[in-house]
Amino acid sequence: MARQIAETPILFGEDATRFLHDMENIQPASEEEKAQLSDAYAWMKSIATFQM
Secondary structure: OOOOOOOOOOOOHHHHHHHHHHHHOOOOOOHHHHHHHHHHHHHHHHHOOOOO
16 A cells, blocks of 8 residues: 655745745756756666567
8 A cells, every 4th residue: 555645845035935936947958968967867768678
């Protein structure tokens, strides 16, 4: 049987300020980052041996 999900902790002080700043200033991933992620995904997919 699954365990109950715990409550999300509340942020205070500098952590809360940093979180709000990051949420208001979201920057999309660069083309270089997207290419690196795509390459990593292709590599993982090539070595995966999951049975379907």
